[in-house]
Amino acid sequence: MEHDETHIDAAIAGRLRALRNRRELTLDELAGRSGVSRAMISRIERGEASPTAQLLSRLCAALDVTLSVFFAPEGEEASPLSRRADQPVWRDPETGYERRAVSPPATPSRVEVIDVAFPPGARIAYPPETAKEGMTQHVWLFSGALEMTIAGITHRLEPGDCLYMSITEGHVFHNPGQAPAHYAVVLDRGRN
Incomplete structure (x- = not known):
């Protein structure tokens, strides 16, 4: 798409x-x-x-x-393959953050893979979400720089670094660099 x-x-x-x-x-x-x-x-x-x-x-x-x-299309039958041209892309109008849903939709997998392009200087803060108890994510940085603040602790990621966190904790994504940050989020929805 x-x-x-x-x-x-x-x-x-x-x-x-x-x-x-x-x-x-x-x-x-x-x-x-x-x-x-x-x-x-x-x-x-x-x-x-x-x-x-x-x-x-x-x-x-x-x-x-x-x-x-x-963002998953409704009514689609599960397919094990997700072609890039069919993957939904959404851009945050405030920050320019671009999110591509990579995982095949409608599969029974608990895991979702999201590809993100995060502009220089962008910052997005997510509040704690107790409704998402048991959900976790890995943030794997491919290029650029990324600072992740979780429970008041800031982690600076460089290319190749991967950070694990619970979704229930409030967290902040920030790109302190001069170039876009490109990373993947691997989200595990936990027990269904």
């Missing part, structure tokens, strides 16, 4: 509305669970606003889905 902002915004709008309706949540209920305003959720569902990575993460947590599940 080529990066097309209008197509992605429309897909996000439809997917958010479908997941909210499937869980029989009103806009007010989703707002209460996620900490995202009712007005913003409504704008996203109408395709009038592009959510940031932080905002989308909070909505996914409130809907009890991962970002990879959120």
Whole structure:
């Protein structure tokens, strides 16, 4: 799937509305669970606003889905192969962070692989997410520099370094370098 902002915004709008309706949540209920305003959720569902990575993460947590599940095409049969041209790509409108869901969708695997391009100077902070108890991730840096702050401790990653963490802990991604950071996130959803 080529990066097309209008197509992605429309897909996000439809997917958010479908997941909210499937869980029989009103806009007010989703707002209460996620900490995202009712007005913003409504704008996203109408395709009038592009959510940031932080905002989308909070909505996914409130809907009890991962970002990879959120972006996975519905109704597709599981295939063991995920072609690059078919992998969903999403760009955070605030930071320019670009996320490609590499793993084949609709498989029963607990593990998801995400390819990330993170611009110089970008910073994204994720709050603790107790709803994701048991979920862990490895961040494997291929190029550039990355600083990860977890529970107040900052780890500076250089190419080839890999950092393990629990998703339930708040964490901050920061690219302190002058070049984009390219890394993979290997997410384990834990016990199903």
